[in-house]
């Protein structure tokens with residue numbers, strides 16, 4: 001009982017944090033602050049291993065851009081690399097364990113080649129415990145730097161190659177928004193664009209607000225300029241990135257996320273606009289209408305619900321109720337009839353009873369998501385939820401996860417089965433990674449489609465008839481030009 005009281009007090013306190021903290025923000029040009037270390041990577045190779053979310057993937061593109069400016073070239077084989085970097089994720093424990101396992105296995109390589117530089121960056125690097133563990137147990141790591149220190153990569157490599165000690169450079173707080181960072185985007189068709197950094201929500205289980213700092217928005221004109229540049233380079237699809245894109249602009253007090261979507265929608269040559277992630281909180285009617293009205297904004301919303309039970313949602317400090325979420329889904333579907341909805345769900349949160357879990361299952365049945373990322377709760381040091389004592393047993397957690405996956409898979413399959421014989425608009429990405437004999441693309445609703453066709457279709461929008469729907473993807477056949485139109 002005392003645990004429960006403690007829980008209520010804590011969620012109350014966390015609730016206060018929903019008021020966004022306005023931060024002093026300024027934009028700084030990377031070129032003005034970058035320490036020019038010259039082309040010290042000339043003739044050398046780098047290998048970056050990336051974990052975590054799309055934001056981390058995009059950070060890797062930025063670091064690859066910096067490394068190539070220094071003369072480095074990429075390699076997929078870490079054995080031949082001169083610089084190996086782990087861009088890490090701290091959101092769940094198993095991701096962290098994997099990284100330590102890999103760093104451990106690199107010790108012999110480092111012993112054989114003392115010139116090799118090993119680095120660890122990303123969200124794990126922000127954690128004090130990780131910094132200490134690396135210094136104590138993995139001293140063969142040469143450099144550790146945080147999410148706010150990305151722009152210092154060139155000077156840190158320069159320092160590390162001249163030092164016997166592990167260089168640790170981790171700012172606790174975010175500084176300015178850095179503009180004009182170099183980026184190495186490989187695909188040429190789809191691109192990620194950061195619109196906002198950090199998170200103010202402090203969900204009680206989540207480490208992201210601690211690893212990424214408070215919410216900071218990029219200026220609308222800087223985002224638009226980057227998207228225009230990408231359009232000029234031939235990119236067709238843009239995904240706007242932030243932990244809570246709905247909150248975009250709150251710190252700038254001049255415009256909001258809907259205004260940004262409308263501005264990006266005006267950019268010629270861009271065919272599709274996506275965004276992630278939308279917290280259900282602050283998903284305004286203006287935003288729903290803007291998504292409905294902007295023809296380039298794709299009909300897919302990733303709307304993490306986390307739980308279908310109000311007590312759990314409150315303990316998670318999610319800031320909405322089950323009823324609010326269902327009402328929001330109703331308003332979204334009324335305005336955007338063909339929208340596909342995906343979600344994130346955590347099972348086995350401390351104190352979650354069987355009945356409370358059943359509320360989640362029932363919500364999943366009611367909403368009928370197109371897909372869901374499902375997770376077992378993982379305690380993260382320093383987050384409020386670690387103080388909740390009533391842990392759900394591992395067996396129970398695994399059982400709930402499996403039952404949830406079974407329900408969601410059935411629903412995904414049913415929704416996809418309804419698409420059989422439909423003709424859909426597909427943006428062709430190129431050859432499928434798993435089967436180079438077929439092409440892969442995506443529907444506006446973000447479903448993967450595989451079909452036969454020639455490689456020169458990459459980057460084009462084509463019509464595909466769905467012939468064989470599956471749970472996770474759709475197989476189809478190319479429809480000859482214009483044949484998809486009613487005669």
Ligand code: SAH
Pocket residue numbers: 091092205206207208242243244277278279304306344345346375376377378379380
């Ligand atoms: N900003 C996004 C989520 C980013 S983290 C949002 O709020 O919607 C991606 C997902 O990881 C979360 O939606 C959540 O489902 C999951 N997650 C975060 N912390 C977790 C933890 N401690 N244990 C298990 N899953 C977690």
Ligand code: SF4
Pocket residue numbers: 199200201202203206207208209243244279
């Ligand atoms: Fe922020 Fe999302 Fe983590 Fe909540 S789950 S604290 S909104 S990143």
Ligand code: F3S
Pocket residue numbers: 051052053054055056088089090091122123207208211212
């Ligand atoms: Fe992981 Fe950091 Fe993203 S914790 S999910 S890489 S913001």
